[in-house]
Amino acid sequence: MFSLKSNNVTFVSNNLHYNTLSSSIGIGCATEIVETTGPVGCLDTGQFISHKGTTIGSSLGNGHIENWGESVMADNSQQTDTSTDIDTDDKNQTHGVQHGTLVVVDSMDQSKAKAGDQKVLRRLAQNREAARKSRLRKKVMLPLLAYVQQLENSRLRLSQLEQELQRARQQGIFITTGLSGDHGHSATGNGKDFIILLQALHHVSNGKKDIHSYELSVLTATFVDLCFKCGIYDLDGYVKMFRLNTYCIKDILHKGRVLHRTGLNLARSEQHKFAAEINDVGFIRRWLMSDRICKYRRKDVGEPMDINLDNIGSSWALAFDMDYARWLDEHQRLISDLRSAVNSHMGDNELRLLVDGVMAHYDELFQLKSIGTKADVFHMLSGMWKTPAERCFMWLGGFRSSELLKILGNHLEPLTDQQLMGICNLQQSSQQAEDALSQGMEALQQSLVDTLSSASLGPSGTGNVADYMGQMAIAMGKLATLENFLHQADLLRQQTLQQMHRILTTRQAARALLVINDYTSRLRALSSLWLARPRE
Amino acid sequence: MHYQAESWGSYFPARAVGGDPLERIERLASENAVVIFSVSSCCMCHAIKRLFCGMGVNPTVYELDEDPRGKETEKALMRLLGSSSAVPVVFIGGKLVGAMDRVMASHINGTLVPLLKEAGALWL
Numbered sequence: 001m002f003s004l005k006s007n008n009v010t011f012v013s014n015n016l017h018y019n020t021l022s023s024s025i026g027i028g029c030a031t032e033i034v035e036t037t038g039p040v041g042c043l044d045t046g047q048f049i050s051h052k053g054t055t056i057g058s059s060l061g062n063g064h065i066e067n068w069g070e071s072v073m074a075d076n077s078q079q080t081d082t083s084t085d086i087d088t089d090d091k092n093q094t095h096g097v098q099h100g101t102l103v104v105v106d107s108m109d110q111s112k113a114k115a116g117d118q119k120v121l122r123r124l125a126q127n128r129e130a131a132r133k134s135r136l137r138k139k140v141m142l143p144l145l146a147y148v149q150q151l152e153n154s155r156l157r158l159s160q161l162e163q164e165l166q167r168a169r170q171q172g173i174f175i176t177t178g179l180s181g182d183h184g185h186s187a188t189g190n191g192k193d194f195i196i197l198l199q200a201l202h203h204v205s206n207g208k209k210d211i212h213s214y215e216l217s218v219l220t221a222t223f224v225d226l227c228f229k230c231g232i233y234d235l236d237g238y239v240k241m242f243r244l245n246t247y248c249i250k251d252i253l254h255k256g257r258v259l260h261r262t263g264l265n266l267a268r269s270e271q272h273k274f275a276a277e278i279n280d281v282g283f284i285r286r287w288l289m290s291d292r293i294c295k296y297r298r299k300d301v302g303e304p305m306d307i308n309l310d311n312i313g314s315s316w317a318l319a320f321d322m323d324y325a326r327w328l329d330e331h332q333r334l335i336s337d338l339r340s341a342v343n344s345h346m347g348d349n350e351l352r353l354l355v356d357g358v359m360a361h362y363d364e365l366f367q368l369k370s371i372g373t374k375a376d377v378f379h380m381l382s383g384m385w386k387t388p389a390e391r392c393f394m395w396l397g398g399f400r401s402s403e404l405l406k407i408l409g410n411h412l413e414p415l416t417d418q419q420l421m422g423i424c425n426l427q428q429s430s431q432q433a434e435d436a437l438s439q440g441m442e443a444l445q446q447s448l449v450d451t452l453s454s455a456s457l458g459p460s461g462t463g464n465v466a467d468y469m470g471q472m473a474i475a476m477g478k479l480a481t482l483e484n485f486l487h488q489a490d491l492l493r494q495q496t497l498q499q500m501h502r503i504l505t506t507r508q509a510a511r512a513l514l515v516i517n518d519y520t521s522r523l524r525a526l527s528s529l530w531l532a533r534p535r536e
Numbered sequence: 537m538h539y540q541a542e543s544w545g546s547y548f549p550a551r552a553v554g555g556d557p558l559e560r561i562e563r564l565a566s567e568n569a570v571v572i573f574s575v576s577s578c579c580m581c582h583a584i585k586r587l588f589c590g591m592g593v594n595p596t597v598y599e600l601d602e603d604p605r606g607k608e609t610e611k612a613l614m615r616l617l618g619s620s621s622a623v624p625v626v627f628i629g630g631k632l633v634g635a636m637d638r639v640m641a642s643h644i645n646g647t648l649v650p651l652l653k654e655a656g657a658l659w660l
Contacts, residue, residue, distance in 0.1 A: 422646070429643045432590045440583025447579065481579055484636075488580075491637055495644040502645075 317379040320372040324385050327365055334358050335517045342510050352506045358513050359501055366494045369397070370487065377483045387527035390520065396437060396489035401430040401496035404516060408500075411515045412508050422503040430496045437492070441485055444478060451475045557605070557612035566630035568596040569657035573613060573625045575601045580636055581624040587639070591649075593657045595626075629655030 338354045346354075373380050383391040393400075405427040415423065451474050501509050555563070565571045570588060574581035576599045588595045600606035600623060613622040617635060626633045628651050633639055642648040652658040 425646055425649075426644065429646070429648075432587060433640050433643060435590055436583045436587035439586040440579045443582040444579040447577065478579075484580055485583075488583075488636055488640065492640055492644065495641050499644050499646070 317376050317384070320368070320375070320379065321385045323368055323372075324365075327361075327368060331358075331361060331365075331517075334361055335514065338510055339514055342507070342514065348506050351510055355501070355506055355509050355513065359497065362497055363494070366490050369490050373397070373483055373486045373490070377479075377486060380486055381482070387524045389523045389527040389530065393523070395434065396441065397486045398490060398493055399520075400434060401493050402427055402434055404496070405430065405500070407519050408512050408515055411511060412504065415508075419503055419508075423500075426496065426499050426503065430492065433492050437485060437489055444481060444485065448475060448478050451478065557608045558616070560605070561609060561612055561616070562630075564598060565627035565632070569629060569655040570595040570652070571627040572597045573609070573623055573627075574599055575623045577601065578623055584624045584626065584636055584639060587643070591652070591658070593652060595657075628652060628657070 334354070334357055338358060341351055341354050369380065379385070380397045383394045383397065386394065393403075395403075405423065408423075412419075412423070451471055454471055500512065504512060561573070570593055572581070572584060572588070572595045574585065574597055585595065585597060598609075600610050603609060610622040613625050614620065616632070617625065619635065621635070625635060626639050633642065633648075633651070639648065642651070649658065
């Protein structure tokens with residue numbers, strides 16, 4: 001679970017680096033959180049927290065951050081309810097009390113001091129100093145505590161998700177909201193049916209127990225869900241259906257295994273095809289509606305209900321989010337290796353290996369996004385898998401290449417003339433490409449508006465249904481081009497990174513990657529701080 | 537004449553209308569420095585046109601939906617590209633560059649501008 005380090009903290013008295021700390025507090029305090037659950041979530045507050053032991057704060061060159069972080073964490077662990085403390089004012093001096101070594105502030109004492117008494121004067125000064133520190137601490141600590149609270153909630157949520165996924169893996173079911181919906185039949189029979197059904201599925205897929213692939217889980221859940229909604233409940237029916245159409249299920253399960261096993265090495269065209277197939281639950285629906293299956297439908301259920309396809313999108317979205325979180329985790333690890341290599345003045349050859357490793361890892365991200373775009377383009381566009389600040393400055397599902405180059409700006413010096421020209425050209429061409437794609441998107445939006453607002457869709461009584469359907473079909477076609485735009489934008493990002501890698505020397509490229517990572521880390525930290533800020 | 541038209545059915549129409557679609561494409565492509573085959577309602581085509589205009593290039597655009605032989609040209613382009621979408625396609629200096637992804641890739645890696653200059657579409 002989520003455990004905080006609780007050390008004995010010797011704090012405050014010899015640590016007066018408030019100014020530097022307050023500006024980088026968000027990053028610093030994160031470093032000492034030790035978590036025992038799986039990968040980092042891509043949730044709002046959790047994103048820049050790396051795995052065990054990484055000190056992100058060290059990139060800002062302030063080692064004292066760790067002490068600060070520890071004290072805050074230890075502080076939090078000893079308070080059962082931070083929220084009430086946050087609201088009270090000077091009563092927060094209890095913070096000091098819990099750490100034996102923290103300076104206690106009691107500004108009420110000031111009234112007892114008598115002027116002219118040396119000892120009293122000194123004590124007054126001490127008290128004032130302590131009061132100042134306490135106020136500063138409050139100003140910084142409260143948002144931190146709130147932030148930590150939120151982190152804890154996020155951690156819990158993440159571990160819940162992981163548990164759910166684990167359970168789903170064991171049962172082969174992805175627990176979506178649709179399954180527990182209003183089927184109008186007794187819930188007790190279903191559990192057993194599910195398990196037996198899944199055993200049948202396993203049998204169908206040649207006894208392979210290793211169905212980790214979430215695509216399979218989603219497919220299974222969708223399939224079963226659709227069965228339910230078509231009024232097919234009885235076990236015999238399931239098994240018979242499977243036997244009848246094993247080739248179809250087997251085919252998809254096989255592809256699912258292939259996709260999972262080879263992971264991202266599957267040819268892109270194959271990935272697209274598979275993703276498209278999984279998404280095309282129309283074929284499942286058509287099959288379920290077919291005459292062969294009819295006789296397995298229970299007669300007393302009546303007409304099959306409308307099939308709800310909402311689950312599928314959200315399942316994909318969740319799956320992508322988790323994959324992205326894992327990618328980010330790995331990315332941070334690679335970056336920290338790179339950072340220590342640069343700081344330790346490693347030789348060029350070894351450094352090149354590390355740099356190439358990071359670049360290859362970026363390629364994996366683009367593969368991931370490619371699959372995600374095919375599966376759920378709106379989720380990718382929404383950027384819900386990023387933190388709020390990142391999302392705000394997002395462009396077409398990701399970062400702006402030209403912006404990245406501007407950020408790199410002066411960090412790449414010294415550059416040869418040829419390199420300088422290369423970088424300038426790269427910035428200009430990426431800017432032009434971005435503008436072109438943006439204008440294309442605007443045209444898309446405009447044409448969608450035109451389609452949806454055409455006269456035939458009006459509320460007039462002579463509304464033509466065929467017309468409506470026609471316009472909707474056109475609109476659907478236009479939405480499909482969204483995927484293409486997102487895909488092109490990702491290609492642009494990938495190519496910009498690769499070109500940059502080509503132009504720069506190994507050492508410059510390493511520095512560039514570190515700078516990029518620092519920037520995005522700070523953006524993520526900003527999100528967390530913003531979310532955790534105390535509200536009036 | 538009439539009899540000939542019937543017995544040479546598969547050949548005559550092509551000759552009468554002026555060449556097979558692939559040849560026509562090649563001919564059109566070599567007539568101008570930058571040639572774009574597009575469809576007026578396609579937004580990706582719009583993007584690629586904006587890209588060239590933004591660079592200061594003035595491309596020759598053939599809108600296939602306004603072309604009487606548009607359908608067959610589209611099919612020929614699909615075969616040429618080996619993809620399910622025919623447009624947009626860009627030819628520079630008579631040579632095929634490709635669809636949006638190729639064009640963008642060559643722009644980013646710095647090969648597009650020299651190509652344009654060579655074809656005379658860009659100066660300075």
